[in-house]
Amino acid sequence: MKEVMKERDKDGKQWLMKENVKCIIYDLYAAGYRTTRAAILSMIHILAKRPELQRELQKEMDTVIGSEREPRLSDRGDCPRIESFILETLRYISHLPLxxxxxxxxSTSIGGYDIEKDTVIVANSWTMHHSEKYWDEPFSFKAERFLDSNGQLFPATHPIRKRLLVFGLGKRSCIGEVFAKSRTFLFLSTLLQTTTIVEPEGITLPEFDPRAMVPGIVIQPQPFEVRFVVRSKRIS
Ligand code: HEM
Structure with missing residues (x-):
């Protein structure tokens, strides 16, 4: 791969080779699609199991946006409960565990350990986000975890927000972070506005447990079924 990237034509220009294109497609699939899929499916499963929480989020949605127009990115600042729910889902599932x-x-040193040049470094996101040292009851889903006592979202500088590193940190952190968060907000708020998610008739969904997710580089929720009951005239 390195050899290919270094190739230049007679004018000294670099070109995308077949291998580059294959890698870009793979990147978009794994980094862009699999991550967003896992997050959104997890939210749907969690909401189907928590009708009261869903009603609270719908109430916020109805108050801020109503049913006559589509949600906008500028609504995010007025929807702290929905934002906190999204952040808590990302923490809970930590779906890029490594x-x-x-x-x-x-060569450098990290936390007192000497690290030689070329050493492979694997950051354990799963442990970081499920450590009892840093999180209160890490395996309980607390939709309000990122809210202050007035129901406002903690600022990004708050210690609890700063501990949430699901998109990585530094130069090679996720380039899709802003895109992922904004699309997830639009998708979820539209879903809350237009439907109520319920368990399928006659079937009890198991509780959502991130420890039971399907293993992989990007872990995925187990397959499940739900019903979407239409609630808004926008799609009736
Ligand atoms: C909930 C959704 C997402 C999560 C949790 C997530 C998380 C991550 C994490 C943890 C990394 C590695 C950071 C590191 O190793 O330090 C990463 C890298 C990356 N992500 Fe995302 N991601 C998400 C969505 C997206 C989307 C939607 C895109 C593109 C549209 C994207 C594109 C990328 C790319 C290209 C990299 C590699 C960056 C590099 O190596 O410089 N991600 N992501």
Whole structure:
């Protein structure tokens, strides 16, 4: 791969080779699609199991946006409950449990450990986000975890927000973070506005447990069924 990237034509220009294109498609699939899929499906499962929480989020949605217009990105600041629910889902599932492997480009030290150049570094996101040292009852889903006592979202500088590192940190952190968060908000708020998610008739869904997710680089929720009951005239 490195060899291909270094190739230049007679004018000194670099071109995308077949291998580059294959990698870009794979990146978009794994990094863009699988991550968003896992997050949204997890939210749907969690909401189907928690009608009261869903009603609270719908109430916020109805008050801020109503049923006559589509949700906008500018509504995010007025929807702290929905935002906190999204952040808590991302923490709870930590669906890129080992991030992306990196290698040290030069010798350094991390937390008192000497790291030689080229050492492979694997950050354990799962442990970071489920450690009892940093999170109160990490395996309980607390939709209000990122809200203050007035129901407002903690600012990004708040220690609890700063502990949430599901998109990584630094130069090689997720380039899709803003895109992922904004699309998830639009998708979820539209869903809350237009439907109520309920368990299928005659079937009890198991509780959503991130420890039971399907293993992989990006772990995925187990397959499940739900019903979407129409609630808004926008799609009736
Ligand atoms: C909930 C959704 C997402 C989560 C939790 C997530 C998380 C992550 C994480 C943890 C990394 C590795 C950071 C590191 O190793 O330090 C990463 C890298 C990356 N993500 Fe995302 N991601 C999400 C959505 C997206 C989307 C929607 C896109 C593109 C449209 C995207 C594109 C990428 C790319 C290209 C990288 C590699 C960046 C690099 O190596 O420089 N991600 N993501």
């Amino acid at each position: 991030f992306v492997f990196h290698a040290a480009s030069q």
